[in-house]
Structures are given as structure tokens and as C-alpha cells.
Amino acid sequence: MFMWIWDYKIRKNWKPKTGKEWEWFLVRKVNYGDFKGLNKRVFVKFFKKIKNRLDVGKREMLADYLRNV
Numbered sequence: 773m774f775m776w777i778w779d780y781k782i783r784k785n786w787k788p789k790t791g792k793e794w795e796w797f798l799v800r801k802v803n804y805g806d807f808k809g810l811n812k813r814v815f816v817k818f819f820k821k822i823k824n825r826l827d828v829g830k831r832e833m834l835a836d837y838l839r840n841v
Contacts, residue, residue: 794818799825802834812841 788794794814799822801810816838823831 791818791821795822795825798822802830803827805830 788797795818798810798815798818801807802822803826815834819834819838823835826834
């Protein structure tokens with residue numbers, strides 16, 4: 773099982789490079805309520821992989837958003 777580490781600082785200009793880094797980054801941003809700077813195209817690409825790791829309320833909100841966009 774892959775362990776997710778949440779509580780540390782990353783550089784402001786850091787960008788994920790691998791799929792696992794993107795998954796970690798998106799889950800971290802969404803679960804902490806930080807939607808600033810999220811790229812819709814990237815989010816749609818990874819949503820199916822990360823949806824079960826998202827907070828239930830945020831997952832439902834984002835699923836509804838993606839259905840209606």
C-alpha cells in the first residue's frame with residue numbers, strides 16, 4: 773500500500789512530474805480545500821484514480837461539477 777504524506781511544505785513553484793506525484797498533489801489540494809491553481813484538464817485526467825481518496829463531500833461536489841461542465 774502506498775503511504776501518503778500530507779504535512780510538509782513544498783516550494784511554491786514545485787510542479788508534479790509523475791502520475792503518482794499528480795495524484796498526491798491533487799488529493800492534498802482538494803482535501804485541504806485549496807482549489808487555487810488546479811488545472812481542469814489534469815484534474816479530469818486523474819479524477820477516476822483519486823476519487824476514493826477524496827473527502828466524501830468534496831468528491832460528490834467535484835463529480836457533480838465535472839458532469840455539468
